[in-house]
Amino acid sequence: MPFEKENILLTDLYELTMCASYFDNNLDCRATFDLFIRNLPRKRSYFIAAGLDEALTYLKNFRFRAGDIEFLKSKGLFKKPFLSYLSRFKFTGDVYAMPEGTVFFPNEPVLRVSAPIIEAQLAETFLLNAVNLATTLATKASRVVTAAGYRPVVDFSLRRTQGMHAGLAAARSSYIAGCAGTSNVLAGRKYGIPIYGTMAHSFVMSFESEEKSFEAYLKTFPLNSVLLVDTYDTLKGVARAAEIAKKLEKKGNRLSAIRLDSGDLRALSKKARAILDRNKLKYVKIFASGNLDEYKIAALLKNGARIDAFGVGTAMGVSKDAPYCDVIYKLSELNQGRKTFPVMKLSKAKVTYPGIKQVFRIKDGKGNYLKDVLGLADEKIKGQPLLIKVMEKGRVLHGVGLEKIRHSAARNLEMLPAKYKRLSDAPVYPVQISPGLQKLAAKLSKRIRRQNGCSA
Amino acid sequence: MPFEKENILLTDLYELTMCASYFDNNLDCRATFDLFIRNLPRKRSYFIAAGLDEALTYLKNFRFRAGDIEFLKSKGLFKKPFLSYLSRFKFTGDVYAMPEGTVFFPNEPVLRVSAPIIEAQLAETFLLNAVNLATTLATKASRVVTAAGYRPVVDFSLRRTQGMHAGLAAARSSYIAGCAGTSNVLAGRKYGIPIYGTMAHSFVMSFESEEKSFEAYLKTFPLNSVLLVDTYDTLKGVARAAEIAKKLEKKGNRLSAIRLDSGDLRALSKKARAILDRNKLKYVKIFASGNLDEYKIAALLKNGARIDAFGVGTAMGVSKDAPYCDVIYKLSELNQGRKTFPVMKLSKAKVTYPGIKQVFRIKDGKGNYLKDVLGLADEKIKGQPLLIKVMEKGRVLHGVGLEKIRHSAARNLEMLPAKYKRLSDAPVYPVQISPGLQKLAAKLSKRIRRQNGCSA
Numbered sequence: 001m002p003f004e005k006e007n008i009l010l011t012d013l014y015e016l017t018m019c020a021s022y023f024d025n026n027l028d029c030r031a032t033f034d035l036f037i038r039n040l041p042r043k044r045s046y047f048i049a050a051g052l053d054e055a056l057t058y059l060k061n062f063r064f065r066a067g068d069i070e071f072l073k074s075k076g077l078f079k080k081p082f083l084s085y086l087s088r089f090k091f092t093g094d095v096y097a098m099p100e101g102t103v104f105f106p107n108e109p110v111l112r113v114s115a116p117i118i119e120a121q122l123a124e125t126f127l128l129n130a131v132n133l134a135t136t137l138a139t140k141a142s143r144v145v146t147a148a149g150y151r152p153v154v155d156f157s158l159r160r161t162q163g164m165h166a167g168l169a170a171a172r173s174s175y176i177a178g179c180a181g182t183s184n185v186l187a188g189r190k191y192g193i194p195i196y197g198t199m200a201h202s203f204v205m206s207f208e209s210e211e212k213s214f215e216a217y218l219k220t221f222p223l224n225s226v227l228l229v230d231t232y233d234t235l236k237g238v239a240r241a242a243e244i245a246k247k248l249e250k251k252g253n254r255l256s257a258i259r260l261d262s263g264d265l266r267a268l269s270k271k272a273r274a275i276l277d278r279n280k281l282k283y284v285k286i287f288a289s290g291n292l293d294e295y296k297i298a299a300l301l302k303n304g305a306r307i308d309a310f311g312v313g314t315a316m317g318v319s320k321d322a323p324y325c326d327v328i329y330k331l332s333e334l335n336q337g338r339k340t341f342p343v344m345k346l347s348k349a350k351v352t353y354p355g356i357k358q359v360f361r362i363k364d365g366k367g368n369y370l371k372d373v374l375g376l377a378d379e380k381i382k383g384q385p386l387l388i389k390v391m392e393k394g395r396v397l398h399g400v401g402l403e404k405i406r407h408s409a410a411r412n413l414e415m416l417p418a419k420y421k422r423l424s425d426a427p428v429y430p431v432q433i434s435p436g437l438q439k440l441a442a443k444l445s446k447r448i449r450r451q452n453g454c455s456a
Numbered sequence: 457m458p459f460e461k462e463n464i465l466l467t468d469l470y471e472l473t474m475c476a477s478y479f480d481n482n483l484d485c486r487a488t489f490d491l492f493i494r495n496l497p498r499k500r501s502y503f504i505a506a507g508l509d510e511a512l513t514y515l516k517n518f519r520f521r522a523g524d525i526e527f528l529k530s531k532g533l534f535k536k537p538f539l540s541y542l543s544r545f546k547f548t549g550d551v552y553a554m555p556e557g558t559v560f561f562p563n564e565p566v567l568r569v570s571a572p573i574i575e576a577q578l579a580e581t582f583l584l585n586a587v588n589l590a591t592t593l594a595t596k597a598s599r600v601v602t603a604a605g606y607r608p609v610v611d612f613s614l615r616r617t618q619g620m621h622a623g624l625a626a627a628r629s630s631y632i633a634g635c636a637g638t639s640n641v642l643a644g645r646k647y648g649i650p651i652y653g654t655m656a657h658s659f660v661m662s663f664e665s666e667e668k669s670f671e672a673y674l675k676t677f678p679l680n681s682v683l684l685v686d687t688y689d690t691l692k693g694v695a696r697a698a699e700i701a702k703k704l705e706k707k708g709n710r711l712s713a714i715r716l717d718s719g720d721l722r723a724l725s726k727k728a729r730a731i732l733d734r735n736k737l738k739y740v741k742i743f744a745s746g747n748l749d750e751y752k753i754a755a756l757l758k759n760g761a762r763i764d765a766f767g768v769g770t771a772m773g774v775s776k777d778a779p780y781c782d783v784i785y786k787l788s789e790l791n792q793g794r795k796t797f798p799v800m801k802l803s804k805a806k807v808t809y810p811g812i813k814q815v816f817r818i819k820d821g822k823g824n825y826l827k828d829v830l831g832l833a834d835e836k837i838k839g840q841p842l843l844i845k846v847m848e849k850g851r852v853l854h855g856v857g858l859e860k861i862r863h864s865a866a867r868n869l870e871m872l873p874a875k876y877k878r879l880s881d882a883p884v885y886p887v888q889i890s891p892g893l894q895k896l897a898a899k900l901s902k903r904i905r906r907q908n909g910c911s912a
Contacts, residue, residue: 009642010620012612013653016641021655021676027662071645077677117662124656128615129623136618156468159584160780162592163621164466167585185472186465189527197469199477200580202787205799206483206573209907220477221533231801232904314780323779324616324770331658343661345687448688451665 008064009071011125016072019118020082031117032333032356034109035127037135041322045426046416048142048409049102049110050173051134055095056396058126062091062119091119095391098359099400100134101176101409102386103416105431108359108374110135112387117334124329132327133166134173140294140319141174142413144312146421147294149301152180152309154196156289157317170317175402176409183311191402196311198259204231214244222248226257226287229272234263238272242279257285257308265290266305273306285309293320294423332357344444353437354444359386360434367415375434464520465527467581472528475574476538487573488789488812490565491583493591497778501882502872504598504865505558505566506629507590511551512852514582518547518575547575551847554815555856556590557632557865558842559872561887564815564830566591568843573790580785588783589622590629596750596775597630598869600768602877603750605757608636608765610652612745613773626773631858632865636765647858652767654715660687670700674711678704682713682743685728690719694728698735713741713764721746722761729762741765749776750879788813800900809893810900815842816890823871831890 037047064086072078072086093115104110111131113120145153155174161167171187181194188195199217207213214227227244229237238258245255258276260268265288276284288300289311297310314320330352334341342354353374360373360383375381390397413421420426433441493503520528520542528534528542549571560566567587569576601609611630617623627643637650644651655673663669670683683700685693694714701711714732716724721744732740744756745767753766770776786808790797798810809830816829816839831837846853869877876882889897 007620007642009645010614010623011641012614012639013641013644013651014639014655015653017653017677018655018659018673021659021673022662024676025672027672029662031658031662033658068645072641075644075651079676121658125615126620129617129620132616133619158466158468159581160588160783161585162618162774162779163589163625164463164582164585165619165621167466169619183468183470185467185469185528186463188469188531189465189524195469195531197471197473199470199474201801202487202489202577203474203477205787205801206478206485206487206790216481216483217474217477220480220535221473318618318779320779323618323774323776327616329658331661334662345657345661 007058007126008062009068010129011122015122015124017077019121020078022118022121023082023085024079027117029117029334029336030114031120031331031335032112032114033120033124033329034332034352034357035111035113035131035327035329036109037106038326038328039106041325043424044139044143044322045420045422046103046105046139046429047110047135047325048138048173048177048413049098049104049135050100050138050176051131051169052097052100052111052390053399054130054134055097055111055127056391058130059091059093059095059123059391059394060396062089062123064089089119089122090394091115091123092394093119093391094389094393096387097390098386099388099405099408101405101412103369103412104359104386105372105429107353107431108372109357109387112357114356128327128329132325133169135327136319136323136325137166137170137317138173138177138409139325140322141177141179141316142409143294143423144174144297144316145178146413147297147301147423148310151307153178154309154311155179155182155184155316156311156313158182158184160314161317167317172402174316176406178406178410178413180309193402198226199228201228201231201261204228210237211240211244214240218244218248222251222253224256226259227255228259228261230260230262234260234268235271235275238275242275242281242284245281245284246279255281255284257287259287259289259311261288261290265307266300266303269306270304287311289313291315298423342440342444344441344448353433353441355437355440357437360384361386363415368417369415369429371430371432373432373434374437376436376440379434379436381434463514463582464518465524466585467578471578471580473533475577476534478574478577479538479541480535483573485573485790485792486570487576487787487791488568488570489576489580489785490788490808490813491567491569491587491783491785492565493562494782494784495562497781499880500595500599500778501876501878502595502885503560503566503591503781504594504633504869505554505560505591506556506594506632507587507625508553508556508567508846509855510586510590511553511567511583512847514586515547515549515551515579515847515850516852518545518579520545545575545578546850547571547579548850549575549847550845550849552843553846554842555844555861555864557861557868559825559868560815560842561828561885563809563887564828565813565843568813570812584783584785588781589625591783592775592779592781593622593626593773594629594633594865595781596778597633597635597772598865599750599879600630600753600766600772601634602869603753603757603879604766607763609634610765610767611635611638611640611772612767612769614638614640616770617773622773628858630772632862634862634866634869639767649858654682655684657684657687657717660684666693667696667700670696674700674704678707678709680712682715683711684715684717686716686718690716690724691727691731694731698731698737698740701737701740702735711737711740713743715743715745715767717744717746721763722756722759725756725762726760743767745769747771754879798896798900800897800904809889809897811893811896813893816840817842819871824873825871825885827886827888829888829890830893832892832896835890835892837890
């Protein structure tokens with residue numbers, strides 16, 4: 001990952017001031033934090049977990065370098081013993097998490113960190129950022145892929161993602177969610193994702209005529225080419241592409257596709273199909289792009305557009321209609337020696353559940369998802385536990401390859417009943433709170449209100 | 457910048473395939489591209505230019521490394537002479553740009569690249585990404601700062617920005633736009649931005665009681681502390697903070713502020729102010745945070761909230777209501793030997809202006825902005841030219857320090873009449889097309905339609 005070597009200061013200052021005070025007050029307890037999403041963003045009905053690989057890479061390399069310590073020292077905020085502690089700091093905790101590609105829901109921990117409190121606290125900002133980014137984008141992309149049915153979708157978002165890190169995450173997350181590939185070359189190199197791309201309007205405009213630009217391109221790439229036909233007049237562009245495809249045939253080559261990037265894609269695709277078919281070019285596919293998202297793709301296909309594949313950019317790469325998830329990282333338990341203190345937050349509309357928790361997925365005989373139960377990890381609940389141990393004492397237990405993650409996401413989405421995959425007005429998937437967790441929460445809530453003199 | 461050393465492949469594949477074909481067809485002309493934003497995102501009425509520093513750093517270091525070439529070779533797409541050309545590739549072009557912090561409007565080039573066509577084309581994806589990210593976030597932050605009046609705003613967005621690169625850009629862009637600082641420690645180190653932060657709810661919950669957590673924190677940080685008072689019961693938390701502030705006074709120290717992070721911030725801030733004032737703690741400020749944006753801040757202040765400073769996170773850091781700008785990079789002129797060919801695009805709703813252009817700003821006697829004129833660079837137009845030469849033959853001409861950029865942004869916003877700074881329903885700032893540019897566009901449009909057989 002690009003930030004591997006310098007990310008420890010990519011954190012909120014309060015993580016460091018809190019830790020300085022924990023250190024100063026000899027608060028040497030072990031803490032457990034849950035990372036979860038509080039609410040579904042608008043129109044969403046599920047999440048696709050992503051970002052774990054980056055989170056674990058981060059924790060594995062979680063070190064302060066000399067320059068970092070120098071900078072902190074220069075701020076005049078921190079005492080020497082704490083800075084000296086930081087210079088020796090590393091992450092020694094345990095992490096449980098849902099594997100990337102898991103379908104999950106609000107209030108379900110997707111990641112759980114147990115570590116000495118300073119280590120667990122210092123990781124907060126990065127973990128939130130990594131999981132939020134990758135999960136937001138995977139969730140959005142899975143909607144786009146669903147809308148496109150079995151047609152390939154290619155990620156075209158890099159030029160307008162919120163930065164380069166987001167561009168890489170967009171390519172990886174959308175691939176996990178079922179996209180066929182990306183235009184992002186570095187993502188191709190880093191993750192082994194298939195890369196796609198041929199020409200832009202500026203290419204066509206750099207030649208004397210559209211025809212000459214097509215010929216020039218095919219001279220360089222006689223195989224598997226896609227011609228962009230809408231620089232001047234789309235249907236004339238299609239006719240020119242058809243002529244050129246016939247010439248290619250004579251050389252024994254085939255034009256792969258034409259690309260439509262503007263105008264009324266439904267009408268143009270139908271007319272383009274007719275022109276291609278008239279020329280006996282049934283094998284030439286129609287690729288469409290240009291401000292697409294899941295809603296537009298669904299509407300196009302519903303209305304009979306003749307499109308074989310989609311390039312989707314900005315709306316998917318920034319998750320335009322919901323550019324973040326309400327992801328939070330909440331303390332749920334403290335351990336001091338042999339004593340255990342479950343913890344919860346009571347401030348209005350921000351209540352959290354205490355204790356070491358597990359998410360249990362209840363399925364029918366065919367494997368379809370029926371409901372989840374959020375319970376205590378040591379409760380006996382029938383159902384598949386979704387959180388598995390991924391890091392022990394700071395050591396990554398096992399990596400999962402991207403192809404396997406992608407396959408597992410597809411399988412998970414298949415097992416999620418269709419009604420939850422509607423693009424809007426999907427019902428709420430049931431997530432129940434187990435009896436054990438309800439009991440613990442009630443008991444603790446009473447005690448906290450008493451101790452802190454709450455009025456309610 | 458974090459991506460300095462590995463960003464050349466952070467590009468769309470089609471930039472490389474187009475360039476391979478330019479190379480293959482000996483298209484050795486010089487090209488000029490304009491980078492501009494086509495439309496105002498919803499509720500926006502102006503943009504704040506940002507991202508130039510990163511764009512120039514990128515162009516300066518624009519090299520393919522051995523591993524990059526190896527990867528491209530492995531794809532089997534590119535011919536040997538082109539790969540060999542890439543291994544020697546560097547950027548030798550000229551760049552004109554609006555300085556960061558400039559107020560600008562749709563269709564005005566914010567950056568103009570003139571270079572051999574392959575160099576200019578290869579830079580497209582990164583330039584778009586960098587300018588879009590920084591400009592989108594600076595523009596959003598400037599609205600938040602405007603809503604807050606003279607009260608300080610601190611960027612709290614890192615945990616939910618779209619990745620770490622976006623987190624850094626959010627801190628830098630919001631500082632340019634007038635924020636007082638950021639919670640992002642690395643942004644503090646990299647850019648010298650003031651950093652802020654004290655404690656989270658988990659800190660308060662890690663101690664036996666709220667009171668003990670406050671005492672522990674003040675033991676470590678007796679000066680300039682901010683106590684978070686809403687973990688259990690907000691007003692009781694304020695009362696506890698007031699008690700502690702009185703104890704601090706006896707030691708000669710002062711509590712800096714309390715922080716409200718949830719609930720009805722208007723009502724709570726008024727009650728908190730009353731509690732503090734009753735305890736003769738007029739100097740203790742009230743800092744508010746929790747899902748804020750420009751609309752909520754404006755409403756709070758309009759309704760008499762007693763808030764002295766704001767922490768603004770996600771909505772600002774992802775520009776929630778408009779997470780990107782419709783930024784594009786369009787070919788406007790080709791030069792071959794002594795011949796000049798202005799270029800424009802005619803496809804529906806995506807028309808571009810040809811030629812080497814300049815943006816002229818017309819002001820009144822006091823310096824207030826009246827209107828802009830988009831004209832040809834060599835036209836004689838009275839007004840301040842906004843595009844200045846920032847790179848010559850691949851060499852950065854002069855860097856501008858962040859403080860100077862921030863100061864210039866403040867000055868620019870001051871000169872923009874108030875009506876254009878309304879949070880919604882602002883009038884459209886006039887941008888006129890010069891007679892020379894109109895004439896060129898009309899002439900060229902006619903010629904293109906003739907050449908390519910357009911129907912209109």
